[in-house]
Amino acid sequence: MKKKSLIILLFPLILTGCQSYKKVPYLQDALQQTATADTNVPDMSLYDAHIMPKDLLTIVVSCPEEPELAEPFNLTIATPASNTGNKSLTSQPALQQYLVDNDGNVEFPVLGTIHLGGLTKGEAEQYIKDKLKPQFRETPIVTVRMVNYKISVIGEVGRPGTFTISNEKVNILEALAMAGDMTIYGIRDNVKLIREDNNGKREIITLNLNDQDILQSPYYYLQQNDILYVTPNKTKAKTSNISTSTTIWFSVVGSLVSLASLIIAITK
Incomplete structure (x- = not known):
């Protein structure tokens, strides 16, 4: 009889524990449903980021056959020298970074204003290649990277x-x-x-x-x-409220105790 009563009392707790666990795992039932997944779903592994306003880009142009022609397109900026004891060390020049403005444009050497906003990295590279072709005998190599x-x-x-x-x-x-x-x-x-x-x-x-x-x-x-x-979840929110209330309560009690001690000391 006692065992039955204990089981009845614990049954709701068991159900609650099971229900709580169901909300924890990611991607539930994935193994069972993978076999029947729609084969027409596009391949998400082909995702490529799009260039957006306020992005910082590095753009490198190279051409092994005509390296001197690529130099005007690869601007660098001087980095400050660092002091180590009595020695001054110079750092390698860093590549110029290009800020995409609110209209999606970039000011690029020689070419001037070019519109890269909304393009993927690959599309931006091809776009710049097409712009540069008239200035090279061989097709240049263009590499675009997002810095930020x-x-x-x-x-x-x-x-x-x-x-x-x-x-x-x-x-x-x-x-x-x-x-x-x-x-x-x-x-x-x-x-x-x-x-x-x-x-x-x-x-x-x-x-x-x-x-x-x-x-x-x-x-x-x-x-x-x-x-x-x-x-x-609600448990976290309740815990936070209890913690805050407890802190306030102890603060009030501490102040009252200090005040009472002060009054006793004065009245003696």
């Missing part, structure tokens, strides 16, 4: 912060890994993505990381300057 490609992860993660992405490609799960993954208090099915488009318009997208469909989402890969916000 960064994303931010805040909220219920282990190490919130802003991260620079060197390969200009990062997905949501990689971003969370860089930020130390979600804490147990993070809501997996209510992650907010804050994104700004070329026109400066911001949108907030709600993502469900419990659902395997996130792998095919157009928001799976992050753009430069994206912000991921992991919202806390």
Whole structure:
């Protein structure tokens, strides 16, 4: 009889524990559904970042057959010398960085104003090649890189912060890994993505990381300057309120005790 009563009392707790666990894993039921996935879904591995206003670019032009013709297009800037004791060390010149203006334009040597906004890195390289062809006997090599490609992860993660992405490609799960993954208090099915488009318009997208469909989402890969916000669950919010209230309560009690001690000391 006692065992039955104990089981009845513990049954709701067991159910609650099971339900809570269901909200924790990412990509639930992915293994079971992978085999029946739609084969017509576009290959998301082909993602390439697009150049946006306020991006910083390095553009390198080279031509092994005519290196002297490429020199005017590769501007460098002097870096300050560093002092080590009584010795002065000079640093190698750094490549000029080009800021994309609000209209998507860049001021490039010799060519003048070129429009790169909205193009992928590969498209920008081909565009500059086409512009340079009349000035070279052989097709030049053009390399475009984004210097300030960064994303931010805040909220219920282990190490919130802003991260620079060197390969200009990062997905949501990689971003969370860089930020130390979600804490147990993070809501997996209510992650907010804050994104700004070329026109400066911001949108907030709600993502469900419990659902395997996130792998095919157009928001799976992050753009430069994206912000991921992991919202806390109710347990975290309640804990925060209790902690704040407790701190205030101890502060009030401490003040009253100090005041009472002062009054006793005066009246003696």
